[in-house]
Amino acid sequence: MKILVIEDDQEIARQVSSALRDVGYAVDTAYDGEEGHFLGDTESYDAIILDLGLPVRSGLSVLESWRKDGRIMPVLILSARDTWREKVTGLRTGADDYLAKPFEMEEMLARVEALVRRGAGQSNPVLVCGDIKLDTTTQKAYLKNETLSLTSMEYRLLSYFMHHPEAVISKTELSEHLYEYDADKDSNTIEVLINKLRNKLGASCIRTYRGRGYQLTANV
Amino acid sequence: MKILVIEDDQEIARQVSSALRDVGYAVDTAYDGEEGHFLGDTESYDAIILDLGLPVRSGLSVLESWRKDGRIMPVLILSARDTWREKVTGLRTGADDYLAKPFEMEEMLARVEALVRRGAGQSNPVLVCGDIKLDTTTQKAYLKNETLSLTSMEYRLLSYFMHHPEAVISKTELSEHLYEYDADKDSNTIEVLINKLRNKLGASCIRTYRGRGYQLTANV
DNA sequence: TTGAACCTTAACGCCAGCTTAAAATGTGCT
């Protein structure tokens, strides 16, 4: 899961990014509206955190332009003023959620998690696929109700699969969502990771579609 | 566990904070509604004690604004007058409990403890995880029914783990809840604390998820 | 058959976390 944080206040940006990384997201950061707009257009994010008061180009204008282009990634708006008016404008423009500054990191995390789930068409904090279970609140994965011990990267990979049930996902999409801004295209890290996960989940759990990608399968 | 006390009477604030600290909470204090509102928004508390008669901004207005933003932390209201009317208003606005001044410290502690438990989805005052038992009323911890002698910080750490069963908890989340207002980001205090606790509980009781956090494990 | 895509394993280097000791701070007692 990869998140884009667009926030000009360096300190807030740092805190938010680090909180997100702590719970297993890959995070890119932009410090003005123009840069944020570019990244949101070119990279693929599972959620975007957008400050309204940005230099160069306002947050609302960035959001508006994305929505006009038909881009539908979930956006959480941050705003310094908690006004009724601003909140309505933001949501009308196409934001999915709104959070007034200052805010508590854990609430931000909860809202982002909800957005990511919603974006994945899920609504429950515990995702299930066959024998595999993923509890997003406790950050734990289970296989047949036994806890799986996954490393940081393995967890990210499994999490991405669980958020996209039944989907065939290409290697480039995986590395785009698992790693932060810098796609080393020629590298077999994903293959190695998939291999590691297969060893822990059982080989049949991840199916290969040659030339197209991988799929987490529910069947035994 | 971290508590926020919002109370303009310095003497009461001091007594309440010190009683809470005595039983192992980290406590932040605010002396008016504005400051209290800010802290409640930016920090993460496991419960908040809120006086109604506050300068600058009333307690009810602070509570109302939190609830409007969807913030769900447990709030215990303090009020000078024990009127039927005021109690109802407070609870309607989203308070979780109500206590009329003057009150006994013991009762306040019991109510706060109940709120913290409820916030953690627990209902029993004695928490159990494998061989480890924590009696929140007597503030004592047991390992295989033998009392453990824990220092203040060790108790806080264990308590936070016990209130979040099965969860993988990052170092930053731990330090946010164990320490009062000031997040020293680069310091290994948590690592040292974990080491101390492991020495007393047995090394296998706390599991490290490298790059993600720690988990208190129930299994032997 | 041939090449491309994918699998598997091993090895290496870095950094998160472990450990220990000493310094700082706190607490209780006379």
Next chain:
DNA sequence: AGCACATTTTAAGCTGGCGTTAAGGTTCAA
């Protein structure tokens, strides 16, 4: 107050796990 002891924090060196790279093997489709 002043001293002794306990607790907490800082600091520093070490260790091993994890992620990456790399190399060789295997499968699949044309």
